Amino acid sequence: MPQPAQPNTERPIIVARNIDKRFGAFHALRNVSASFSEGQVTAIVGPSGSGKSTFLRTLNRLEKHDSGSIVVDGIELNDDLKHLDTIRREVGMVFQSFNLFSHLTILRNITLAPMRVRKMSRADAEAKALALLERVGLKNQAHKYPVQLSGGQQQRVAIARALAMDPKVLLFDEPTSALDPEMVNEVLTVMRELAHTGITMLVVTHEMGFAKEVADRVIFFDEGAILEDTTPQAFFTNPDHERAQAFLAQVRHGF
Amino acid sequence: MNWISRHPGWTMVAAMLGLLAFLWGLAIPLSAAPAPIGPAAEQFAEGARITVWLTLIAGSAGIVLGVLGGMGKLSKFRPLKWLCDFYVWLIRGTPLLLQILFVWLVVPTILPESIQLSDFACAAIALSLNIGAYNTECVRAGILAVPHGQVEAARALGLSPLQTFMDVILPQSMRVALPALANNLASLVKDSSLAYAISVVELTMVGYRIQAESYQPIPVFLTIATIYLILTTAFTTLTSALEAQLQTGQKR
Numbered sequence: 006m007p008q009p010a011q012p013n014t015e016r017p018i019i020v021a022r023n024i025d026k027r028f029g030a031f032h033a034l035r036n037v038s039a040s041f042s043e044g045q046v047t048a049i050v051g052p053s054g055s056g057k058s059t060f061l062r063t064l065n066r067l068e069k070h071d072s073g074s075i076v077v078d079g080i081e082l083n084d085d086l087k088h089l090d091t092i093r094r095e096v097g098m099v100f101q102s103f104n105l106f107s108h109l110t111i112l113r114n115i116t117l118a119p120m121r122v123r124k125m126s127r128a129d130a131e132a133k134a135l136a137l138l139e140r141v142g143l144k145n146q147a148h149k150y151p152v153q154l155s156g157g158q159q160q161r162v163a164i165a166r167a168l169a170m171d172p173k174v175l176l177f178d179e180p181t182s183a184l185d186p187e188m189v190n191e192v193l194t195v196m197r198e199l200a201h202t203g204i205t206m207l208v209v210t211h212e213m214g215f216a217k218e219v220a221d222r223v224i225f226f227d228e229g230a231i232l233e234d235t236t237p238q239a240f241f242t243n244p245d246h247e248r249a250q251a252f253l254a255q256v257r258h259g260f
Numbered sequence: 261m262n263w264i265s266r267h268p269g270w271t272m273v274a275a276m277l278g279l280l281a282f283l284w285g286l287a288i289p290l291s292a293a294p295a296p297i298g299p300a301a302e303q304f305a306e307g308a309r310i311t312v313w314l315t316l317i318a319g320s321a322g323i324v325l326g327v328l329g330g331m332g333k334l335s336k337f338r339p340l341k342w343l344c345d346f347y348v349w350l351i352r353g354t355p356l357l358l359q360i361l362f363v364w365l366v367v368p369t370i371l372p373e374s375i376q377l378s379d380f381a382c383a384a385i386a387l388s389l390n391i392g393a394y395n396t397e398c399v400r401a402g403i404l405a406v407p408h409g410q411v412e413a414a415r416a417l418g419l420s421p422l423q424t425f426m427d428v429i430l431p432q433s434m435r436v437a438l439p440a441l442a443n444n445l446a447s448l449v450k451d452s453s454l455a456y457a458i459s460v461v462e463l464t465m466v467g468y469r470i471q472a473e474s475y476q477p478i479p480v481f482l483t484i485a486t487i488y489l490i491l492t493t494a495f496t497t498l499t500s501a502l503e504a505q506l507q508t509g510q511k512r
């Protein structure tokens with residue numbers, strides 16, 4: 006079994022302090038604080054509706070936090086659009102439903118942001134896109150459209166698309182939850198390889214195997230708050246909170 | 261239809277060339293026809309050219325107005341939204357003939373003396389404003405049909421709001437809006453005939469004059485109707501080819 010990559014530095018790349026988020030009267034995040042070091046792979050788990058996605062989405066401001074502070078790579082995430090642009094360049098995201106641009110070929114899906122945002126030339130962007138497609142095992146699909154690919158293939162393209170911006174952090178929101186069971190592994194394999202490259206990963210997932218085997222750290226969310234923040238070994242063998250024990254029991258029964 | 265969807269690019273080129281050849285060559289076959297058509301062949305051709313120009317100019321301006329209006333209607337900036345709502349409400353609630361007469365009679369009195377608007381320009385402006393309002397609704401519906409995940413993916417990749425709109429939202433919304441926009445364009449070919457009211461010598465006006473001189477309405481109006489049918493068919497072919505072009509990625 007491969008050893009989980011150890012964070013190569015202790016330099017925090019994301020620092021979230023006292024984050025609160027409400028949707029109307031609903032309190033989705035309650036005073037959430039966490040910091041993530043460079044190269045660390047964190048699995049975020051918890052019951053449905055506990056705020057995992059909301060937390061992830063505040064980190065690149067797809068959701069605006071109501072209070073608290075988020076600092077990414079030394080830059081405060083706030084209403085300053087320059088800050089936001091810089092942060093979004095450093096932080097990539099992979100969605101549950103892939104969200105590939107349906108009107109563009111696979112190649113154009115990957116080259117769009119590097120060309121528009123990083124002002125890369127078309128030739129450079131395409132060379133890079135093809136190299137990334139090769140890395141996720143899809144080089145010969147470059148000129149197809151997203152609908153022509155299976156879910157697993159689409160998600161691997163989505164990972165390549167995020168990587169094309171050379172992000173320091175990759176956020177994954179249940180990347181395998183929309184996939185047929187036989188396609189889950191091809192995506193997890195790509196993510197496993199990524200975890201060893203030193204990129205910082207935050208992965209919201211229901212794949213406990215992946216969390217156990219690949220993550221350096223597990224965060225357990227419940228009712229909008231972080232209840233456990235520990236190593237996979239500690240979390241899976243001996244969680245502190247009853248809610249986490251109940252969650253694990255339920256998950257084990259599910260599999 | 262099948263050929264069109266398989267070769268949209270070629271169809272567009274063919275329809276364009278066909279349209280141009282038709283407009284420039286129209287007088288030649290017509291001049292061989294017996295009176296009252298033959299002697300007036302050049303007038304028919306000129307009328308058809310004016311009709312096509314009006315359609316192309318108002319059609320293009322109408323697309324721009326439609327995109328701006330559609331964006332405006334969805335804007336979070338209230339006054340802009342109200343302005344666009346008012347524009348659509350006003351244009352859709354009044355007759356086109358009234359709009360044409362309004363532009364022709366009222367706009368010159370507002371403009372400074374130095375700017376003279378031709379009758380043709382007045383017709384083009386009124387028709388643009390008219391189709392623009394109808395296009396606004398189609399574009400708005402198209403933009404609303406773009407899944408939110410597409411926008412989130414673009415923003416998460418660092419694209420600016422403008423880049424997100426131009427590269428992702430607009431092309432995808434056009435795919436949805438195009439059938440309706442094409443409908444509006446086909447209507448415009450016919451609606452442009454109302455420009456006769458402000459003495460623009462377009463196709464219908466030509467027909468009216470020639471039958472008045474020759475007292476033979478039947479052959480004259482049959483000729484006019486045929487030319488309109490050829491024009492609307494060309495425009496419909498053009499737009500369905502464009503539609504097929506934009507459909508790529510939507511279905512296998």
Ligand SMILES: Nc1ncnc2c1ncn2[C@@H]1O[C@H](COP(=O)(O)OP(=O)(O)OP(=O)(O)O)[C@@H](O)[C@H]1O
Pocket residue numbers: 028031033051052053054055056057058059060
């Ligand atoms: N845009 C929104 N408007 C209103 N409520 C929202 C919105 N987004 C999320 N919520 C609510 O916030 C709560 C937390 O949602 P979130 O998506 O973060 O949960 P989650 O932990 O990711 O759950 P799941 O495992 O089902 O994805 C849920 O109760 C949800 O209904």
Ligand SMILES: [Mg+2]
Pocket residue numbers: 057058059178179
């Ligand atoms: Mg979620």
